[in-house]
Amino acid sequence: GAGVSQSPRYKVAKRGQDVALRCDPISxxxxxxxxxxxxxxxxxxxxxxxxxxxxxKSGLPSDRFFAERPEGSVSTLKIQRTQQEDSAVYLxxxxxxxxxxxxxxxxxxxxxTRLSIL
Amino acid sequence: xxxVTQAQTEISVVEKEDVTxxxxxxxRDTTYYLFWYKQPPSGELVFLIRxxxxxxxxxxxxxxxxxxxxxxxSFNFTITASQVVDSAVxxxxxxxPEETSGSRLTFGEGTQLTVNP
Numbered sequence: 368g369a370g371v372s373q374s375p376r377y378k379v380a381k382r383g384q385d386v387a388l389r390c391d392p393i394s395x396x397x398x399x400x401x402x403x404x405x406x407x408x409x410x411x412x413x414x415x416x417x418x419x420x421x422x423x424k425s426g427l428p429s430d431r432f433f434a435e436r437p438e439g440s441v442s443t444l445k446i447q448r449t450q451q452e453d454s455a456v457y458l459x460x461x462x463x464x465x466x467x468x469x470x471x472x473x474x475x476x477x478x479x480t481r482l483s484i485l
Numbered sequence: 486x487x488x489v490t491q492a493q494t495e496i497s498v499v500e501k502e503d504v505t506x507x508x509x510x511x512x513r514d515t516t517y518y519l520f521w522y523k524q525p526p527s528g529e530l531v532f533l534i535r536x537x538x539x540x541x542x543x544x545x546x547x548x549x550x551x552x553x554x555x556x557x558x559s560f561n562f563t564i565t566a567s568q569v570v571d572s573a574v575x576x577x578x579x580x581x582p583e584e585t586s587g588s589r590l591t592f593g594e595g596t597q598l599t600v601n602p
Contacts, residue, residue, distance in 0.1 A: 400589065409489075409576055409592030410530070423589065456528065462588070473520065474590060476530035 369393060371477035373459050379483045380449050388444045388480045392461030399442050400474060401434055402458040410458055416442060446482075454484045487512050489579050491593035498567055499601050506562045506596045508577030514538075519553065519560045520578040520590065530576070536560065567600045574598070 372391040380386050392399050397418055402410035403426075412426040418439035427434070431449075436442040446453055460474035488511040498504045510519065521533040534544065536553050544551050548565045564571055574597050578590040 398588070402590075407595075409578075409594050410590070412589045412591070415589055426589075458530065460530075472588075473532045473535050474588075475532060476522075478527065478529045481528075 371459055371461055371475055373457075373477035373480050375480060376478065377481050377483075379485065381485050382450060384449055385445065385447045386449055386482065388446075388457050388482070390442045390444070390459030390461075390477060392440065392442070392459070393463075393475055395463065396461035396475075397439075397464045398462045398472075398474075399436060400460040400462075401442070401444050402460065403428075404456040404458055404479070406455070413444070413457075449482075449484045451484045454482055456481050487514075487579050487581065487591040489577050489591055489593035491575075491577055491596050493596045494594070495597045495599070497599045497601065500569060501566050502600075503563060503565050504567050504598065504600075506564075506575050506577075506598065508560045508562065508593060510558050510560065510577070510579045512558075512579060514581075518580040518588070520580070521551070521560075521562050522576045522578060522592075524574040524576060524595070526573070533562075564598075567598075569600050569602055572598060572600045 374389045399416040401413040403413055404410040414434045415423040416436045419436050431447045433445045456479040458476055458479045460476045462472040462474045490509045517538045519536045522530045524530050541553050541555055550563045552561045574595045576595045577593045580588045580590055
């Protein structure tokens with residue numbers, strides 16, 4: 368399909384394990400975002416990439432969270448030494464940029480990865 | 486700081502009723518965008534509308550309509566003649582200016598809409 372693809376759809380890990388979540392954005396989309404959505408809450412911003420550059424990581428909750436997008440396409444969100452409070456749905460979104468409107472093109476979201484830490 | 490408030494946590498209606506979802510926002514920016522997203526049980530956030538802060542015209546798209554009032558910092562969403570398939574969580578969101586954060590979205594807590602047959 369042509370939408371944002373995230374994998375795995377579900378991930379269960381034991382406390383202390385490292386996990387890696389993958390996001391494949393819409394082809395050609397320059398901007399890529401990660402959000403964390405706790406149960407019953409709205410998504411909260413984690414980090415933002417423009418191509419391969421991580422321009423904003425102010426939403427990452429701790430230094431255990433790390434994101435990369437080395438070739439400006441696929442992105443990986445890694446969480447080290449997972450803790451129970453990391454349990455949430457992790458959403459990836461991408462958006463395009465246009466010459467006449469630099470910003471605020473609608474973000475298109477994937478289905479998310481539901482992470483459960485036991 | 487940016488903030489979005491959706492005071493209605495849950496709304497339940499009977500099919501064919503009209504329903505309005507409220508959204509109030511706070512921002513110090515003069516230029517911003519407002520959005521509504523729908524999140525069905527499958528989990529994907531589906532984009533519904535984007536509104537520029539300079540454009541206060543109301544918009545209608547089929548059974549959906551949006552009322553943007555800058556004077557009251559509100560961006561309400563009305564579904565006319567609701568259907569069971571409209572059941573979902575609806576999120577209102579506000580974007581940061583591009584210069585600082587690439588249009589990161591600040592979401593409200595969401596409103597769970599249940600349309601009963």
